[in-house]
Amino acid sequence: PANRRGRGKFEKSVRVEEIDGVKLVKNLAVKMEEVFRKKAEATRRLVEAAEEAHHQHEENPDLQYEYFNAVLINEVDEQGNNVELGGEFLLEPNDHFNNLSVNLSLSVVQVPTNMYNKDPDIVNGVYWSEALNKVFVDNFERDPTLIWQYFGSAKGFFRQYPGECCLSVCWPISLSFRHFREHLDKLFAKGIGLLGEALAEAFTILSDFNQTGRGSVCSQAIMLVTDGATAMYDDVFERYNWPERKISTLADVQENVMRYLHVMSRPKVIDHEHDTVWTEAYVDSAVSTTLMTTVAMPVFSTKNETKNQGILLGVVGTDIPLQELMKLIPKHMLGIHGYAFAITNNGYILTHPELRPLVEEGFYYIPITTFFQFMSWLHLMLTLFFGCVSSVGVALSRGHGKYFFRGNVSVEAGLRDLEQPDVALADEWTYCNTEEQHEHRHLTQIQAIKLFMTGRRPHLKCDRELIQEVLFDAVVTAPLEAYWTGLALNKSENSDKGVEIAFLGTRTGLSRTNLFVPLHCVCVLRDFLTAEDKEGVFNADHFPLWYKRAAEQVPGTFVYSIPFSTALENKSVVLASTAIQLLDDRKSPIVAAVGIQMKLEFFQRKFWTACRQCTALDGKCSISCDNEDINCYLIDNNGFILVTEEQSQVLCTSLFVFTCLHLWTR
Missing domain, CATH: 3.30.450 (Beta-Lactamase)
Structure with missing residues (x-):
């Protein structure tokens, strides 16, 4: 009733427009491309810094260097002294990093348990990669939306920024192992794996490929992952791959198996190709249940004496929460049932409303059959972004979903009604981007809107059109506050x-x-x-x-x-x-x-x-319904009983019916 009385007051300032889907998806693609570009540039700066630091470093087998080991930081011995490779490492909780305690000035190094912390290769690698600390900090200052940045060395160590205690990562891993051990007894072996035939077939395929020249000219490798083999398969290797290679201990993996990395990366480093790789959506369960993707680039040795050998030094990368991409989507334009999605260049679905963490099962994906069921009845428009074959699209529902309206009110009236205590804005929608600048991170969306619209923070990046519509909604719905207050006052006299x-x-x-x-x-x-x-x-x-x-x-x-x-x-x-x-x-x-x-x-x-x-x-x-021979039920659209004479059936019973009676109330 409150809105009906003021309806005519605003009708003249409202106009209905049809959504231009092509324009909408192109604008979204541009925004996503900008995010991907910034993350890739941050990663490329790490690549350049790492390659330059390694180029300037001379290997020293006797090098002694103390670094912050993620497992040992802030650890003390029985006398209360810091343990070796530990030291005092300042950690402070940070809400940007899921409230973990981190150090925004330094990175930490993790070394696998089967490797010696002071191995010359590890110490030299840690020493020259220390130069990445400055770039880590600089990247975060340039782009405060960045989260984890890291360098994974081919020698085996892992450098992560910001620095944190390894316990925050190791503890969930230990829980995963415990969970695995608890269910190990439920696993039963059945069937026989014919590894000999599989290896022979793999060698035959490679031989046929090399003789016919079909396919792309690329590196080739046969990789076998198994918990153990029942035979040595000497006859297969003697026939196809003599002399055979043998791994006897875990330590031999780095020395022998990982050797293929240098061979397979050789063409890339010789041609100075730093391919940018984007992963599919995944969850880093050690940190949170947030879906994210990672951008990574290889780091090569550029020294003259090893340049032609194609030495892979490692990989640098940074994580991007998919929530950051979702905030770019103009949900108010897509409407109630509309949505946007993105597909990687490898065909993985990167963002989609049905791409949700399924904690019970531990998987994070949308079945591709479900995805194409959506495609069958919704109109999709695709475009390319970030210079590759990745795609972004939007789906708009027919009818009212293809239209939106614009209203216009004064900024003063809109801000006044927006700041009322009964008003709230969507937490996950971006009216103003408060993440790009450190000084804006403390602002709420309503505070940012007020500063932007009054001209006190002109450098804030805000969606002016969306804000104008929000102000219109705030003014039009303002009479509800008085209307509800009146109802509450009248209701206070009624005990029901x-x-x-x-x-x-x-x-x-x-x-x-x-x-x-x-x-x-x-x-x-x-x-x-x-x-x-x-x-x-x-x-x-x-x-x-x-x-x-x-x-x-x-x-x-x-x-x-x-x-x-x-x-x-x-x-x-x-x-x-x-x-x-x-x-x-x-x-x-x-x-x-x-x-x-x-x-x-x-x-x-x-x-x-x-x-x-x-x-x-x-x-x-x-x-x-008073008839004893009749049972009356009121069922909602999900088949749950809302009203029945037997109250115990409510809230715990659902009915599966073939004929539904819909109750409409005017």
Whole structure:
């Protein structure tokens, strides 16, 4: 009612426009390309610094050098003195690095347990790679969105920035080993692996390849990973690869097996080819459950005496959280069911709304069949980015999803209403980029918007069009605050406090909430409509679930459901939501959704009261739930029972029905 009264006031300043999908995807590709370019440039600076440092270094087998070993830092002996290769290493918690304790000035070195910490090759490598510390820090100052940077040496050590205690990484690894050991007894061997035939076939394929000249001219290798072989297969190696090579101990792996790296990398270093490699999406479970990708480049020896030998010194890389890419997506333009996705040059899906960590199984992927099911009914537009065959695309739903509207209000009025206590913006949407500059990191999105729109921080990178729409939504929805307050005051005189929360969300990520009861009296979990409530708030890749459900129905009708999380906790609440359409037209965009949370007992009582109000002329119900031979149920769109005469069935029972009766409430 509050919005209807002020509707005519804003209609003249609103216009509906059709989304230009091609323009949208091209703009998104440009933004993603800029992110990839910056990360690749940071990696290339590490490559140049590493190669120059190695070029200037002369190998010294007697070199003595103390470095910070990640396993030993801040360790003390029985006398309280720092252990060798440990030393005092300042660590401070940093929210940018998942609240881990890190050192932003120095890196640390990890050495495998089967290698000697003071091996001459290790000490020399650690010594010349110390030059990377300056570049690590410089990269982070240039681009504060960077996270982990590292150098993995072909000699076996690993240098990581910022420096941290190895326990934060080693502890989850030890847990993984313990988990593996606990389930080892459940593994049973069956079948026979015919390694001899496999090796013979592999050598035959390589021989045929070399004789016919088919395929690309590249390095070749046969690699076998096994827990042990039942024979030596001397006859196979004598026939195809004489003299045979033999590994007798773990230490021989570095000396013999890893030798192929130098051979296979030789063409690259001779031609000075520093290929940029992007990984598929993965999770570094030792740090967090955040999906990320990594950009990596090889580091080669450029010394004149070894240049033609093609010596691979190692690999440098940096991680990029996929959340950083998701923040570039203009979700307000894609709409409720629209989304964006990216595919790597190797065909891996890099970003997609269904690409989520499945903690129970430990896998992080979207089945490709599911992906192509989306492609069958959504319109995709692809383009290329970052100078390779990688692609980015958007999917727009038909009908109202292809349209959006623009409104216009004064900046002063918009900022005034935006700062009201009942207003919040989507945490994972980027209205202003506060990550690029260190001095902006402490700002909230609303604070950044105010500084940008008032001209006090003109260097802030903000989406002016999105902000203008947010200000419009803030002004248009402002009367709700007074309306809800009036309802709360009237409700205080009534002891039946069935409705607990009212909430509204707009297509720009703006939310308004109002509590009709004290917070400690709310039945639902405390994280409802907060960042912890992933399904109930605006995220980088989707609108709230209650918003999407309402938008799927005819505007003006209400959708009732029991929140899944509350069902698990046996919290007796019901959510009711409805979509708000700008115009009475099927092509009119959905501009907002509004809803309430009420006690289940309150909702059931209202339902039974309505059921007994028959509309027949004689006032008699042809079918009555009071009939002992009839069982009445109210089922939501997920098949869960909302109302039944047997209350124990609610919240713990779902019905699978072939014919659904939809209850629409106007």
